[in-house]
Structures are given as structure tokens and as C-alpha cells.
Amino acid sequence: xxxxxxxxxxxxxxxxxxxxxxxxxxxxxxxxxxxxxxxxxxxxxxxxxxxxxxxxxxxxxxxxxxxxxxxxxxxxxxxxxxxxxxxxxxxxxxxxxxxxxxxxxxxxxxxxxxxxxxxxxxxxxxxxxxxxxxxxxxxxxxxxxxxxxxxxxxxxxxxxxxxxxxxxxxxxxxxxxxxxxxxxxxxxxxxxxxxxxxxxxxxxxxxxxxxxxxxxxxxxxxxxxxxxxxxxxxxxxxxxxxxxxxxxxxxxxxxxxxxxxxxxxxxxxxxxxxxxxxxxxxxxxxxxxxxxxxxxxxxxxxxxxxxxxxxxxxxxxxxxxxxxx
Numbered sequence: 001x002x003x004x005x006x007x008x009x010x011x012x013x014x015x016x017x018x019x020x021x022x023x024x025x026x027x028x029x030x031x032x033x034x035x036x037x038x039x040x041x042x043x044x045x046x047x048x049x050x051x052x053x054x055x056x057x058x059x060x061x062x063x064x065x066x067x068x069x070x071x072x073x074x075x076x077x078x079x080x081x082x083x084x085x086x087x088x089x090x091x092x093x094x095x096x097x098x099x100x101x102x103x104x105x106x107x108x109x110x111x112x113x114x115x116x117x118x119x120x121x122x123x124x125x126x127x128x129x130x131x132x133x134x135x136x137x138x139x140x141x142x143x144x145x146x147x148x149x150x151x152x153x154x155x156x157x158x159x160x161x162x163x164x165x166x167x168x169x170x171x172x173x174x175x176x177x178x179x180x181x182x183x184x185x186x187x188x189x190x191x192x193x194x195x196x197x198x199x200x201x202x203x204x205x206x207x208x209x210x211x212x213x214x215x216x217x218x219x220x221x222x223x224x225x226x227x228x229x230x231x232x233x234x235x236x237x238x239x240x241x242x243x244x245x246x247x248x249x250x251x252x253x254x255x256x257x258x259x260x261x262x263x264x265x266x267x268x269x270x271x272x273x274x275x276x277x278x279x280x281x282x283x284x285x286x287x288x289x290x291x292x293x294x295x296x297x298x299x300x301x302x303x304x305x306x307x308x309x310x311x312x313x314x315x316x317x318x319x320x321x322x323x324x325x
Contacts, residue, residue: 034115034127036134038107038141043099049223050216051096057211058100066104066140066184080140080184082175082206084148086194087213088294090252092220093190094144096213101142106186109135109143113150117163124167132174132185139183145171148189148207149196168198175206192297194313195304212316215248215294224251225283228258233265233277242283248292248324260286298325 045055065072065079072079085093094110101108109131116127135141151168178185189207191197201207216224221243229237246254261282268276298321305318 034130036109036111036131038109038134038138041098041102041106041108043095044102045099048092048096048099048220050218050220051092051213054096054211054213058096058103061209061211062100062186063103066106066186069184078178080178080186082178082187082189082201082208084194084197084202084207084210085188085190085213086192086210088215088250088297089192090250090293091213091215092251093213094146095251097142097144097188097190100186100188104140104142104186106140106142106184107135107138109141110146111144112146113148113167116167117150119163121162122166124163125170128167128170128174132178135185136183139185141185143185143187145187145189147191148201149191149193151198151201168200172200172206175201195308210313212314212320214316214320215250215292216254218243220251221246221249221254224254225258228255229278232262233275235277235279237278237283238280242280242287245284245287246292248294248298249290250292250294253290253293257283257286257290 045058048055061083062080065077069079085097087093098108098110111131116124116131118124118127131143135143151164151171175187178187187207189197189201194210197207202210218240222239225237225239225242246257249257258278261278264282264286265276265278301314301317302321305314305321309315309318
């Protein structure tokens, strides 16, 4: 590969030469960049309990255009594009995105921004471009970019600052190109901190459709309980009653609750010498000891609702807080 001396940072390269251990580079890796593997999602919205408002927004903004491309083209609407999902951690942004890919019969690429970033000059840009090239070859495709707020961090002039700038610029360029009907690509950016997302990413034509993913509702909490208790020895569980005690719990919180309830059953089994089922009492007693992990996030979000919501970005967050607190 021909080297472009104008793109090199002499001070940075000299530091690497003096301090870095030898590394092995596979043939062709400098040209091709990182490889990305897609998956055919077996999940659909039938596997997502509750969350009807979020699913309806997905249907209107994504699924209908993909399934009726000529209709939307006649109105000058592009197919695919970018969507920003935000909400408390552990509330199913990745799971919902996989289900969306299944609904669209699209190849799913789940990638964390930290996997794209590389402090070596030019590598972040190649990784980002290669991700989109791979998705185009396997379109229709859904690219899920987790922790997209990392691209909004303050950019310095060091190696990581250059990596952030480079990756962001390539992402913006790729977003401007998606939406072609012959190779539709949907790009989903996910973040727990929407207030940290670079405003350049939220301009029209980029991540201009923004969807709040709240903590699971009553129906979703029941389904999550059933999922995590499946194939475990249980008594006749009153899922509705247990779920009603888990207001504002994230999906991850509910998984933790089930794990801790299972531990109680195991302790009883060790004492009795026989299998002991997980009981309603186990789940209820653990629920009283736990606090939802979403509370701090909602408190922070409420500050943005009150003082920084001139654009209406946090209107759905306000609706949720008003209804559930």
C-alpha cells in the first residue's frame, strides 16, 4: 500500500516506534479494515411484550417505507435512513432493533462505537466505511451503532481526538448516502445520554427521527419475567402481580431480580436435598430489596425536560415522567 506522508503525525509515529511492542498485521488488513459479520434475526415484534408505542413508531417510520418503496418514492421520501434510540440503560434498545430487523427480513449488524474507534491514523475511518460497504452488499440491512454518544465527546488533538473526528466525518458522509431503494439500509444509533450526541448527527437527513425507549410497561415486564423464568422450576407464578411491583424497573433489573430469587430457591434446595421451585414470595421479597436502576437516569432526564427542551426532543420523556412519578 502506498504511504501518504502528508497524513502522518511525525511526533505520534515516533512515540509509537519507541514505546509500542511489535504487532502482527494480517495480509490485506490495511486495505480492507475490520470485518463485520451480520446475522439474520429470528426475533420479531411478537417476541417483544408491550412497548406498543415504540413498535408503532417503528412501523410508521421504517417498516412501511421498506415494504412499500414505490409509494414512498412517489412522495419523494427516502427508504431507510437514520434513527436515534435513547432511554435508560437496560431497557431493550438492542433487543428492539433485532426484532425490527426480523420484521423487515433485513441483515442485522450490531456494532459498538468503541469497536470502530482505533487510535492508529486512518483506521477508524476504514472500519466505519467497511461496515457500510458490508451492509450494502447484504441489503436490506439494519446497522445498530451502540454508544453513539461517544462520537459527541470533546475532540482533542491527540490520537483519540483524530479517531473521533475521522469516524464522525465518515459516518456523516455515509448517512448522506443511505436511503436508496435498491439497497435500503437503516442506521440505528443508540444512546443512554442523548444530550451528549453531536448535534451534527441530528440534522435533517441523518439521525433526524428520534425515539424514546422507556422502561418496560406492565405487559413488557410480565413477558420479561416469563422469559427469564422459562425452564426453571417454579410454582404457579402470578406474573401480573409481580410485574405490578416492578414499576420503572429496566429489563436488566428484572433479570437481576430473577437471578436473586433463583439463589433463594437454590439455598432451600441445598437444605432440603430436593428441587425447590422459585416462588411468588421469593420474587416479591427480592423486589422490596431492589431499587430501579432507571431512577438516576430519569432524574437527569427530568432536568433536561425542564430546562433544555425548547426543540421538543424530550416531550415523550416528559409524558413518561408525568405518568409514572
